[in-house]
């Protein structure tokens with residue numbers, strides 16, 4: 250079977266990647282709209298980018314109101330600023346939220362209407378050139394054709410897609426992630442782990458996506474806990490930044506599965522940060538999915554070095570899932586109850602959440618495809 254594999258046009262990685270990006274930035278346009286959040290301005294990350302732009306005489310405006318996961322209204326505001334300011338390309342600086350917002354702003358600029366019009370469709374008209382500069386080692390949005398935007402009218406987190414959303418330039422400079430506090434490091438790192446594991450066990454996995462997924466899982470088990478405990482360890486931060494990128498490349502080409510499908514409805518209704526809602530579901534979803542892909546889960550046990558001579562494939566697969574659970578415990582991942590979600594309210598929403606999960610298409614990529622009832626069962630098991 251033939252498969253398409255694609256990535257950003259240019260990927261620049263490593264400490265001081267930003268400096269190396271000057272030549273490529275000058276090819277993108279004359280005036281950038283920098284899409285970001287207020288923390289990025291406060292932490293000085295936006296200044297680092299504008300210093301580079303100043304040095305090569307590229308003009309810019311800053312839109313820093315992506316404070317929280319992006320919504321349709323934030324996108325409308327960004328489109329207006331881009332037009333008013335006469336910008337001709339986009340730079341996203343921050344976690345997945347500003348980078349996704351940058352893509353959605355580009356999508357509306359090129360395709361018209363409102364971002365919600367594109368739910369369930371493929372966004373097709375080429376958007377202005379985009380440059381993604383991630384500051385979390387998590388979403389991999391810098392290397393995906395997806396953007397996830399809250400539809401405030403229907404209370405759903407929309408997964409929107411189109412190859413035109415792929416960044417032209419991705420700058421992966423791990424020094425940007427050094428300021429991420431432990432909680433954000435843990436949740437975003439587990440988001441990357443979900444991307445890699447889901448891509449590797451997806452029905453759409455193939456040789457190219459497998460290579461990136463396996464490498465990402467290995468790096469995450471090597472370095473995530475260290476980043477959580479010691480955020481100043483540059484080597485561990487670098488390893489995680491590459492892992493998140495690789496995991497993004499993997500799922501861009503092989504899709505995500507059950508965890509992401511079930512996670513978005515929790516995020517939409519209870520405003521749980523994306524990485525955390527994935528992490529809450531990780532163990533239960535993998536236990537459901539494992540019987541559809543024992544061999545693949547066993548390969549994951551081998552890549553992280555816990556497969557022992559003499560284990561059966563099933564035992565190897567279960568050993569991997571135990572290791573994931575142990576990692577989540579060490580990263581002190583909250584349960585829905587600890588996050589403050591009311592059990593009764595959660596149960597009342599389960600039917601809609603299960604339907605929204607199925608409608609997103611992601612659960613159907615799981616090798617053991619779940620029914621709506623089985624999804625409801627998994628939601629129920631979280632309490």
Ligand SMILES: NC(=O)c1ccc[n+]([C@@H]2O[C@H](COP(=O)([O-])OP(=O)(O)OC[C@H]3O[C@@H](n4cnc5c(N)ncnc54)[C@H](O)[C@@H]3O)[C@@H](O)[C@H]2O)c1
Pocket residue numbers: 286288289292317318319343344345346347349384385387388389390393394395396397425426427428429430433437440523524
């Ligand atoms: N497009 C995709 O392919 C894709 C994939 C996965 C997730 N997502 C989406 O990405 C969003 C989540 O992104 P995220 O998890 O990166 O979080 P985020 O962008 O929402 O950021 C979370 C918080 O961390 C802060 N932060 C970010 N970098 C920091 C740093 N270096 N130091 C200190 N604070 C920092 C931000 O200011 C913010 O307060 C969700 O909306 C999710 O659905 C998109």
Ligand SMILES: [Fe+2]
Pocket residue numbers: 388440441444509523
């Ligand atoms: Fe994700």
